[in-house]
Amino acid sequence: MSSWKNLEEEVKQYAQYIWNRKAEPDRLAGINFDCVLTLSEIEKVIVEVTENRSLDKIRGDIARIQIIRTNMMAKNIMVRPYIVCDFQPTQGMKDAGKESYVEVLSFSDFRKIFFDFDTYKHVRSNATFGSAVDPITGENDEAVYTPVGYDILNSVEANAEEIAQRIIDGKKVILLGDYGTGKSRCFREVFNILARRVDETFLYPIAIDLKETWGLESSVEIIRRHFNHLGIGESETDSVVKAFNGKRICFLLDGFDELGSRPWSEDKKKLESIRRHALQGVKDLLSNAGAGFLVSGREHYFNSNKEMMTALGVREDQSVIARCKTEFSYEEFYKYLELNNINVSLPSWLPRKPLILKTIASLDNNKISELFNSSNGDEIEFWYNFIDAMCERDSRIHPILDPDTVKQVLSRLASLTRERAQNVGPITESEVVDVFFEVTGSYPNEQSTVMLQRLPGLGRVSSETGDRNFVDDFVLDGLRALDLVNRVSSSDRNVSNLKWLNPLRKLGVSILSREMQKRNLTSLFITYAKQSLQRDKSNKVSISDVLSALNQIEIDEIDFDGFDFIEAHFGDLNFERANLKNIKFSDGVFESITLGKVDPESIVIKDSFIDRLLGVSSSSGVPAWIKNCEVVSYESIDTLTAIKKSGLTDEQTMLVSILIKVYRQAGNGRLEHTLTKGLAAVNKKSLKKILQYLISNGFLVTSKDNGETIYKPVRKHQERIEKILNELDRSNDEVWEHVTMLSA
Incomplete structure (x- = not known):
């Protein structure tokens, strides 16, 4: 004391x-x-x-x-x-x-x-924490925790220790993230930190998986069910119930999005009402909690932060919103490899996600080396080799099934997740059995049942259920593409009637494109797309997937005769090649659009929702053929990391870096050594040419400071410079074209 x-x-x-x-x-x-x-x-x-x-x-x-x-x-x-x-x-x-x-x-x-916290700590630590489970056994994930940062709005990153400290300080922390991004592992780590510090803080963490409290409408019911599930007696429960609104109990509530089904309705108010009712007990608990707390759930479960705060009973000015990053940073990535004894060199394009790395780590080192060597640095080729390696491994463990059967089962299961609100699952045990029958023509015997319980690429949701999720969309996206190819090539008429919610993303579209070309199916898919667009009832996600794939392969333009495709849903639509012609998209959803250097012919996208528009950096760069659309985000070039990821040539990257630092950043000028600071590839000869061009054409003026040149903006060109930075590789400004020629 x-x-x-x-x-x-x-x-x-x-x-x-x-x-x-x-x-x-x-x-x-x-x-x-x-x-x-x-x-x-x-x-x-x-x-x-x-x-x-x-x-x-x-x-x-x-x-x-x-x-x-x-x-x-x-x-x-x-x-x-x-x-x-x-x-x-x-x-x-x-x-x-x-x-x-x-x-x-x-x-x-x-x-x-x-309250005998030591007993609670022992029992709770041995129970599972949300989805932080071993993908094979469903028990607690015993892999060494890799310290990672969590993004906090208007602040720097915070690690688990800092999140725990915020709770100790009385803050209300809301942790958001999608499946597989580490919410439950953070939840478990924060619990361990708070539990270690009980003698110092006198603050008892109570860690509740909200999926076990479905249907409960009060804080007392939630607390009692939690202790009942752990097998802890009434006296301890009574103590916590008695003191929960004091300053000695802090609640960690994992999975506010798992408190019931997520039904679909066109009525947004009705959906909000359903979510609000499901969280009634959580709101009662949190709004009466006298100490800090942590509550976690999926990023997009609510329509807005305002709805989330209201449903949880949290005041915005007293809360902190943290977000799990979608993957490790490079430093975290290599720390994970070190802590978990993965002794291989992995390519930079491999998704830096724990669940993918755990799957790779389950292979022996020789197989891992063979896997990467045979891919020749090609991400798509690696995906094929990776899936083959997984299926071959399981076939060796359970010889009753050959690798191709394992892959077919996985592809059909991937197709089932197209209709799931959570994208990666869950898939029930009965659905796994039904798919097995569909693929093989017989129901599984005892041996194949064992195999089905540990299919590669699938993970247990928890130890209490046999439901499975796909461990990552890197595996899932490609399998969905294979399933769509098989359905269309076999003239599966049922595909048009399926109610898919989840489209192919970038990897899946690339694999679908490659499959079309490898198997000479391009004409068949063009016919499928055109015929499907004419049907009264059709699977619009599947059509969107096919159009995305057709838009990026080496073929002549495809004329759609002015058809208006209403309510399309694209995961990734890339116009860098732009094979689609004479088609309109209305009232659609576009998760990602990549613009090409040249506008496509007779394409219109109007009255639609666009989550990411790449190729321009602000609304002023949006081309005229994208009309009246809500765009959430553009290609960011305001940070060094964003500039490096923009896909520009080295010379274009240098130009963007110079213009941003001189024209957009605060101050009256920039020293020469700061203009390209942090860029990996700076050709001094090219840099000199770019600077000379900008000075001679009146875009920069110079002065000296202790012998070093200072570059200053000429403000009459501000609007023109902003247009270049907004349009990027789509710009036809002579400044952009001159620097682009230096790359040739």
């Missing part, structure tokens, strides 16, 4: 929790006591607090208590006395108290009268 006064206050607070009475200093029969509680007219509790480590002091306190006990007995009042020490009392001290029926105990043991 930091001071005597703090210890006394803490003891009084715990005494109030234990006996449900006001605890305060009092003077009885002329003797002062630190803490007295009146339980009834005939019963009192006396608690003396000491930090004096001498046996004589303990004996003196016992003597004073005995005087009062005798005095109270004369009035038919029973006294229950305690001496609480700010240290572990010796056996002699305990024996001295025992002789006089006075309990001498440490502050830590006194707290256990209220």
Whole structure:
């Protein structure tokens, strides 16, 4: 304890929790006591607090208590006395108290009268934490935790230690992220940190998986069910229920998006009402919590932060929103490899996600080396080799199934997730069996059932259910592409009636394109797209996937005769090649559009939602054929990392870096050495040519500072420079074209 006064206050607070009475200093029969509680007219509790480590002091306190006990007995009042020490009392001290029926105990043991946290910690730590489970066994994931950063709005990154500290400081932390980004692992790590610091903070973390509280409408119900699931007795539950709105219990609630089904409705207000009702118990708990807390769930479960705050019962000015990053940084990536003994060099384009790396780590080192060597640095080729390696491994473990059958089963299961709101699943055990029958023509026997329980690329949702999720969309996206190829090439008429929600993303579109060309199916897919567009009922996601793939392969333009494709849903639509011609898209959803250097012929996208528009950096760069659309984000070039990822040539990258630093960043000029600072490839000869061109054409003026050149903007060109930066590789400005020629 930091001071005597703090210890006394803490003891009084715990005494109030234990006996449900006001605890305060009092003077009885002329003797002062630190803490007295009146339980009834005939019963009192006396608690003396000491930090004096001498046996004589303990004996003196016992003597004073005995005087009062005798005095109270004369009035038919029973006294229950305690001496609480700010240290572990010796056996002699305990024996001295025992002789006089006075309990001498440490502050830590006194707290256990209220709540035996050590028992709770042991039981809770051995139970699973959300989806932080081993993909094969469904038990707790025992891989070493890799310290990672979590993005916090308007702040720097925070790690698990810092999130825990914010909770200790009374902050309400909301952690958002999609499946596989590490929410549950962060949840578990924060619990461990808070549990280790209980003796310092006197703050007890209670970690609840919200999926176990479905249908509950009050905080008390949630607390009781949690302790019941852990097999902990009513007395401990009662203590937590009693104190949850005080400052000693902090709740960690994982999975606000798992409190029930997520039904679809065109009525947004109805959906909000459904979500609000499902979270009624959580709101009751959080809005009455007296301490900081952590609550986590999927990023896009709510329509807005405002709806999220209202549904959770959290005030925006008292909360902190943190987000799991979609993948490791390079430093975190290599730390993960080191901590988990993965001794191979992995390519930079490999998704830096724990679940993918765990799957690779399950292969032997020779197979891993062979896997990467045979791919020749080609991400698409690597995907094929990676899937083959997974299926071959499982076929060797369970020879009853050949690798191709394993792949077909996985592809059909991937297709099922097209209709799932959570994208990666879940898939039920019965669905796995049905798909097995569909692929093989027979139901699984005992051996193949074992194999189905551990299919590669799938992970257990938890130990309580046999449901599976795909471990990552890197695996999932390509399998969906294979399934679509198989369906169209086999003239599967059912595909048009499927209600797919999830389109192919960039990797899946690339694999679909490659499959079309490898198997000479391009004409078939063009026919499929045109015929499907004419049907009254059709799977619009599948059509969108096919159009995305056709738009990026080497073929002549495809004329769609002015057809208006209403309510398309594209995961990734790339116009760098632009084979589609004479087609309009209305009221659609475009998760990502990449613009080419040249506008496509007779293409219109109007009245649609575009999540990411790449190729321009702001609304002023949007081409005229994209009309009246809501665009959430553009290609960012305001940071060094964004510039490097923009796909520009080295010379274009240098130009962008110079223009941003001189024209957009604060100050009246930039020193020469800062213009391209941080860029990996700076050709000094090209840099000199770019600077000379900008100066000679009046875009930059120079001065000197201690012998170093300072480059300053010419503000009359500000609007023109902004247009170049907004349009990027689509710009036809002579400045852009001149620098582009340097790359040739």
